[in-house]
Amino acid sequence: MNDMLLSIIGGAEEEAFSFSRLGEQFLKLFSKYHSLGDVFDAIGGYLGKSFAQKALIVGVLIALCAAMLGVSLVLKRFSFIGDGLSHVAFGAMAVASVLGLTQQKMVLILPVTVFTAVLLLKTGKNRKVRGDASLAMLSVGALGVGYILMNVFSTGNVSSDVCTSLFGSTAILSISDFELYLCIGMTILVLAVYILFYHKIFAVTFDPDFASATGTKSEFYNLVTAVVTAIVIVLAMNLVGSLLISALVVFPVLSAMRLCRSFKGVVICSAAVSVGSTAFGIFSAMLISTPVGSTIVVAQIFVFLVFTLIGIFTKKG
Amino acid sequence: MEQLICKNLTLGYDGRAVSKNVSFTVNRGDYLCIVGENGAGKSTLVKALLGLNPPLSGTIEYRVSEKKRAIGYLPQHSDVQRDFPATVREIVLSGNVGKMGLRPFYTRQEKEDARFQMERLGILELQDRCYRDLSGGQKQRVLLARALCATKEMLLLDEPVAGLDPLVTNAMYELISRLNREGVTIIMVSHDIAAAVRYATHILHLGAEPVFFGEKRDYIGTEIGKTFADAAGGDRA
Numbered sequence: 446m447n448d449m450l451l452s453i454i455g456g457a458e459e460e461a462f463s464f465s466r467l468g469e470q471f472l473k474l475f476s477k478y479h480s481l482g483d484v485f486d487a488i489g490g491y492l493g494k495s496f497a498q499k500a501l502i503v504g505v506l507i508a509l510c511a512a513m514l515g516v517s518l519v520l521k522r523f524s525f526i527g528d529g530l531s532h533v534a535f536g537a538m539a540v541a542s543v544l545g546l547t548q549q550k551m552v553l554i555l556p557v558t559v560f561t562a563v564l565l566l567k568t569g570k571n572r573k574v575r576g577d578a579s580l581a582m583l584s585v586g587a588l589g590v591g592y593i594l595m596n597v598f599s600t601g602n603v604s605s606d607v608c609t610s611l612f613g614s615t616a617i618l619s620i621s622d623f624e625l626y627l628c629i630g631m632t633i634l635v636l637a638v639y640i641l642f643y644h645k646i647f648a649v650t651f652d653p654d655f656a657s658a659t660g661t662k663s664e665f666y667n668l669v670t671a672v673v674t675a676i677v678i679v680l681a682m683n684l685v686g687s688l689l690i691s692a693l694v695v696f697p698v699l700s701a702m703r704l705c706r707s708f709k710g711v712v713i714c715s716a717a718v719s720v721g722s723t724a725f726g727i728f729s730a731m732l733i734s735t736p737v738g739s740t741i742v743v744a745q746i747f748v749f750l751v752f753t754l755i756g757i758f759t760k761k762g
Numbered sequence: 763m764e765q766l767i768c769k770n771l772t773l774g775y776d777g778r779a780v781s782k783n784v785s786f787t788v789n790r791g792d793y794l795c796i797v798g799e800n801g802a803g804k805s806t807l808v809k810a811l812l813g814l815n816p817p818l819s820g821t822i823e824y825r826v827s828e829k830k831r832a833i834g835y836l837p838q839h840s841d842v843q844r845d846f847p848a849t850v851r852e853i854v855l856s857g858n859v860g861k862m863g864l865r866p867f868y869t870r871q872e873k874e875d876a877r878f879q880m881e882r883l884g885i886l887e888l889q890d891r892c893y894r895d896l897s898g899g900q901k902q903r904v905l906l907a908r909a910l911c912a913t914k915e916m917l918l919l920d921e922p923v924a925g926l927d928p929l930v931t932n933a934m935y936e937l938i939s940r941l942n943r944e945g946v947t948i949i950m951v952s953h954d955i956a957a958a959v960r961y962a963t964h965i966l967h968l969g970a971e972p973v974f975f976g977e978k979r980d981y982i983g984t985e986i987g988k989t990f991a992d993a994a995g996g997d998r999a
Contacts, residue, residue, distance in 0.1 A: 520846060641866045648859040651846060658812035658835045659860030659912040701847075706892035708848040 474733040484732065491731050499620045504723045504737075506632040508693060510677045512719035513639055515694040516701075516712050517650045517670060525577070526565060527694035529584035530678045531687040534558045536587030538682075539594040551627070554679055562675035566667055588687075628680055635673050642666060647708055685738030693719065696745035703749075703756035718748050763790045764825055765916055765947055766811075771820035773803040773810065773968075779818060780806060781968050786975040788916075788964075793939075793948045795962035797955050802969025804951050808920050811949070834909030836902070836919040844894065850904050851889040854880055857911025872911070879907040883937065899930035903937070916947040923954065935961055 478484045491497040511527075518526055537557040541550040565580060639646070648656045649666045657663045681690050701714035726741035766788040773781040781803035788794050798804055809815035810822060812835055824833070834857070857879075858872045868876075880886045883903045888896065893904060902922060909917055922938065923931040939961050942948045952958055958965060965981040967974040974984060 641864075643866065644856065644859050644862065644868065647848070647852065648856040651848060651853065651856060652837060654812065654814060654837055655835050655908070655912075656859060657814055658833065659857070661860045702845075705847060706849060706890075706895075708846075708852050711847045 474735075478732075487732055488728060491728075496620070497727075497731060499625050500727050500731075501724065503620055503625060503628045504727050505720050506628055507677065507681045508697075508719040508723035508741075509716050510632055510635040510673075511681055511690075511693040512697040512715040513712055514635070514670070514674050514677055515698040515719075516708075516715060517646055518674065519695055519698045519702075520650050523566065524695050525580055525584075525691060526562070526674065527678055527681075528688075528691040529565065529580040530558055530562055530675055531682050531690040532584035532591075533561045533587040534679050534682055535687045536591035536594075539591035543594050543598040551679070555676065558679050559672050559675040562671040562678075563668060566671035566674070567664075631676055631680055635677060638669060638673055642669065646670070685741055689738045689742050692742040692745055693723075696742070696749055697722075700745070700749045700752040703752040704759075718745070718752075722748060764788070765790050765792075766949075767821075767823045767825070768811075769821045769823075771807070771810065771822070772818040773806040774818050775806060775815070777818065781973060784820070784966075784968065784973050784975075786964075786966050788947060788949060790915075790947055791942070791945060792964055793942045793962045794950070794964045794966060795958035796949065796951045796966045796968065797953065797958050798968035800953075804968060805920070807968065808918065808951055811918060833915075834911075834913045834917045836905050836909050836917065836922055838920050838924060839901075846893055848893050849890055850880070850885060850893060850896070851876065853893055853904055854889075854907045854911060857908035860912055876907070876911055879910045882910070883907045897930075898926050899934060902926070902934060906937070906941075910941075910946075914946065916949065917941070919948065919950040921951055921953070923952075923957075 475484075478487065492501075515527075518524065534554050534557070537554040538550055541553040544553070561583060565583070645656075645661060645666050648661055649663045653663045653667075678690060681693055685693060697715035697719035698711065700718050701711045705711045705714050722741050722744035725744045726735075726737050729735045729740045730737040764787050768787070769785050771781075771784040772779050773784060780801065784803075784807070786794070796804055796807065806815065806817075810817045812833065854876045855868055855873065858868060858876070861872075862868075877886070877889075880889055883906055885900065885903045885907060888900060888904075893901065896904065906917075906922075919938065923934050926934060935957055938948060938950065950958070950962070959978060959982065962978055964977055965974065967981070974981060
């Protein structure tokens with residue numbers, strides 16, 4: 446009995462020990478900054494540089510688009526579409542590498558992903574395999590095929606290539622002008638579609654049968670959502686990588702849903718959460734070299750927990 | 763004046779017929795109740811009337827002033843709506859979306875109409891509340907107001923009282939009745955034959971051979987009508 450107690454206490458001590466080591470490790474990350482002023486100086490220094498500006502612009506724009514589309518995807522029970530599509534994009538990217546399309550990878554990746562999105566979001570009646578199952582099949586299939594192709598045909602460092610495309614890369618910190626303009630253009634497109642079709646997107650998301658019955662072309666708006674989703678996901682792959690993309694689509698929306706009671710509120714709030722955590726992730730990558738994608742996800746988990754708590758307390762109060 | 767004419771419909775899905783030779787007409791101001799056992803084709807008929815699933819054969823013709831298919835629709839509860847974050851006003855306004863074409867925003871007239879419909883159904887003070895926090899009866903009123911934004915002429919109600927408690931059920935029936943007296947044509951799908959017999963002017967009974975369609979008093983006279991009305995407790999005025 447006593448032995449058992451001792452071992453439990455011992456275990457607890459060990460745990461406390463490892464926690465303090467964790468803290469030490471964490472502080473070590475900041476060791477090159479002697480005061481808060483230094484941190485702000487460093488941020489200021491980065492903001493003056495064009496690579497940092499580009500990273501911030503691209504990151505914020507992608508986050509904005511992903512969160513706004515996420516609202517309708519989450520409410521339609523398509524939370525995992527981001528994950529599935531990004532795996533398909535990963536497969537397409539592998540094929541593009543094998544074919545030697547290094548500069549124009551987008552030419553292959555974008556159409557393949559858009560096509561898949563249309564197939565997945567199509568509310569067809571005669572499909573043999575239903576929603577979640579077909580999504581799982583496609584995403585795992587594309588991942589497997591992509592990895593094999595990269596292994597067999599690639600000449601470079603396979604594991605680092607794969608790692609960057611799965612978890613995002615510091616490539617966000619070395620964005621070319623072309624990618625910057627592509628990103629700005631796509632964001633304008635997404636925003637325009639969203640604003641022009643806002644009420645239709647609401648109606649089709651809330652109740653597609655009613656919308657169709659009263660004369661809205663639900664199929665058309667589903668198609669538009671599918672295409673735009675695919676575009677945003679391909680762009681977002683550069684930022685957070687294939688495996689973490691669902692976080693950008695899902696977390697901000699779920700956080701916003703803890704607090705907001707209106708659809709408009711959820712859209713605006715999730716956009717803000719998404720932009721905030723992405724900016725945080727990019728700054729953290731610049732200052733203490735954490736991986737961008739994972740830092741964004743961790744920031745979003747934190748926001749979600751805080752919002753959930755606030756939601757619980759305001760409901761009772 | 764005829765608003766809806768259905769001729770020789772064969773209802774079914776995947777090419778399998780459930781109900782054959784369904785013919786009926788709905789005139790302005792009618793209150794038609796569609797009854798029948800589970801699997802008799804009620805939901806299939808609803809989908810056909812809404813244009814979501816065409817009937818296997820036969821014709822459906824609308825003769826309403828506004829548009830080809832100007833029919834407001836009150837759906838059965840679906841999963842999607844249960845935790846949907848939207849205010850009552852947002853949902854009621856969305857009834858207008860079908861009329862908007864490519865116009866991105868609501869007109870002032872549409873906003874005023876939404877306000878009027880909310881007042882008409884007694885939910886104006888709920889307009890900023892979140893839909894998911896409402897009671898079952900309140901939710902149905904919100905969806906009814908949305909349907910009235912889509913059209914003023916004809917409402918198709920799919921099991922409007924399913925899942926409501928008896929008191930709220932009665933209030934809902936009275937509300938539908940009032941809308942009918944105010945000039946809205948009502949088509950209601952229900953398995954509650956007692957209520958159908960009490961409120962409706964016409965009955966369509968699917969699943970029987972032959973399919974019954976006619977006025978209420980004729981329905982009560984038929985064998986099948988008698989059986990059902992008696993089984994429902996003989997509750998008729």
